[in-house]
Amino acid sequence: MLKPLTQFYCDCCGEIIKEPSQGRLEWLFVFDPAKFDYVTKEHRIVHDGRYSPRPRMNCYNLYGNGKIADAPLTKFLDAQTGMAELLSFIDPGPKEEPKYTGPGVKDLREYLEFMRRLTIPHYEEARLYWPQAIRDNFFDGGSETFVYDPVNLKRLIGEYEGE
Numbered sequence: 366m367l368k369p370l371t372q373f374y375c376d377c378c379g380e381i382i383k384e385p386s387q388g389r390l391e392w393l394f395v396f397d398p399a400k401f402d403y404v405t406k407e408h409r410i411v412h413d414g415r416y417s418p419r420p421r422m423n424c425y426n427l428y429g430n431g432k433i434a435d436a437p438l439t440k441f442l443d444a445q446t447g448m449a450e451l452l453s454f455i456d457p458g459p460k461e462e463p464k465y466t467g468p469g470v471k472d473l474r475e476y477l478e479f480m481r482r483l484t485i486p487h488y489e490e491a492r493l494y495w496p497q498a499i500r501d502n503f504f505d506g507g508s509e510t511f512v513y514d515p516v517n518l519k520r521l522i523g524e525y526e527g528e
């Protein structure tokens with residue numbers, strides 16, 4: 366079992382990031398004509414290049430139509446600063462952006478998946494078993510947030526791990 370909110374699966378190579386100091390976050394900036402400003406997309410959790418299990422391959426190489434940005438994983442997991450960092454992607458607030466013109470992320474659902482991985486204990490591992498759990502009606506009868514309750518996520522991992 367992964368150590369919750371400490372270990373993650375790398376979005377580039379698929380291997381485990383063993384500790385926060387070995388990981389980075391990366392995303393792209395793209396211009397959104399509707400907002401008339403830059404928004405972010407393709408938020409990923411990856412190995413810091415120095416810890417990539419693939420020789421000569423940096424795991425944080427996100428190429429696309431936009432500007433690449435990255436930050437240490439530790440900054441976003443920090444109990445003092447993490448939530449402020451994550452929320453500022455959605456809206457930096459009135460000081461930075463006096464007039465609200467919509468979310469600062471291109472795809473809110475994609476961003477919330479990234480955010481859940483970084484903030485909800487056991488979600489990172491449980492999401493692997495999601496399709497199977499849905500097929501098995503594992504979540505049936507629960508409320509909307511039942512599926513994100515860490516107790517249920519841990520139970521889900523126990524059920525499917527090693528199958």
Ligand SMILES: [Zn+2]
Pocket residue numbers: 375376377378379380411412417418424
């Ligand atoms: Zn990797």
